[in-house]
Amino acid sequence: MPGVLWADPAFLRANQYRSxxxxxxxxxxxxxxxxxxxLPRAVLDALGAEGGRPLSGPAGTVLDVGCGNGNYLAELGRRGHRGLLVGLDMSKGMLRAAGGANPEAGLVAGDATSLPLADGSIDLVLAMHMLYHVPDPPAAVGELRRVLxxxxxxxxxxxxxxxxxxLRRALRDAGDELGMLAGGFGERLRLEQGEPMLRRFFGVVERHDFVSExxxxxxxPVRSxxxxxxxxxxxxxxxxxxYVRRALQRLSRGADGTVRITTHPGCLVCS
Ligand SMILES: C[S@@+](CC[C@H](N)C(=O)[O-])C[C@H]1O[C@@H](n2cnc3c(N)ncnc32)[C@H](O)[C@@H]1O
Incomplete structure (x- = not known):
């Protein structure tokens, strides 16, 4: 998907995240x-471990912004979170999908850049794999901080x-071969860029990396x-x-016949 569409809220709502x-x-x-x-378990474990503090207390209010189909809401449910839990997403199709994830969670249609919530009303705000979709990430972070x-x-x-x-390299090379402008598979906002940006808003930013393959x-599955x-x-x-056929051909196999692709998300815990 071209990078410009990846951060176009109207396109994301109507197309990429219609369901x-x-x-x-x-x-x-x-x-x-x-x-x-x-990942939801690893991130919430990291959060619990950080500073020895429990996950916002059993009655803490949690807001999951860009909750998608509700994986983090489900994990919070499995952990017995009893405080107010709200999943917010700009896609109604996503919220429908999130409905079954945790029956205790409230679901709200809304935008990260103008949250329908009072200042200082939330104990823990989650923004998981979503800030790269926002046209102006620092403005969104200001809004997320406002409700904390x-x-x-x-x-x-x-x-x-x-x-x-x-995979990104294979896609770029396949695009080059076909004379396509195959930009847009790089993240608009990477972990390495997110960290200094968040430091402008928060005194403490702790990073946890989760590397695997x-x-x-x-x-x-790669084709899909x-x-x-x-x-x-x-x-x-x-x-x-x-395009996909060429990209798949460019993924090299090791001696054991497997293709190995690095996975490396990380979380930034800000306070
Ligand atoms: C990659 S998915 C991540 C879903 C979920 N957080 C997870 O990690 O499984 C991005 C989600 O963010 C939502 N989203 C993107 N921009 C948003 C915005 N400005 N406000 C609210 N939700 C947004 C999308 O609709 C989509 O559900």
Whole structure:
């Protein structure tokens, strides 16, 4: 998907995230991750461990901004979180998908850049894999900080520069071969860029990295992953097919016949 569309709220709402189909296609590739990292669990563990403080207390208020299909809401439910829990997303299709994740969670349609909440009303704000979709990330961070109570925490998840590096390289090379402008697969906002940006807003920013890899024999999951990123408006089905075929051919296999692709998200715990 061209980078400009990746941060176009109208396009994201009406196309990429009209439902959770594309997101699920991308989430399902992590079944091939070795060792497997359960990201919601790992991030919330990191949060619990940080400074020895429990997860915002049993009655803390939690807001998950850009909650998608609700993986973090579900994990909070499994942990027995009893305080007010709200998932907010700008896509109604996503909120429908999030409905089953945690029946205790309230769901609200809204935008990260103008939250329908009072100043200082939330103990813990989550912004997981979503700040790179916002046209002006610092403005969104200012808004997320506005709703935090004094002493509250913001947790941001972003991908590092080497996340899916082998796949990105294959896509770029395939695009070059076809004379396409195949930009847009790099993250608009990487973990390395998010950290200094967040330091402008918060006194303490703790970083936790989660490095692993995808190990694949069959590349069908990678095909689905790539297809989920590219809208039919951006590329005809025939062109997409040729592009994906070339990219898959460029992924090199090791001596054991597997393709290995680095995964590297990280979380930034801000207070
Ligand atoms: C990559 S998904 C991540 C979903 C979820 N946070 C997770 O980590 O599984 C990005 C989500 O952010 C939502 N989103 C993007 N921009 C947004 C904005 N400005 N305000 C609210 N939600 C937004 C999208 O609709 C989508 O559901």
């Amino acid at each position: 959770d189909t594309n997101l699920r296609a991308r989430q399902s590739i992590y079944a091939f991750q070795r060792p497997h990292v359960d 109570r004094a002493g509250g925490r913001l947790v941001v998840v972003l991908n590092a520069g080497d996340h899916l590096a082998q 995808l190990v694949l024999y069959d590349l069908e 992953y790539i297809s989920s990123m590219i809208s039919s408006e951006a590329m005809s089905p025939g062109r997409l097919e040729g």
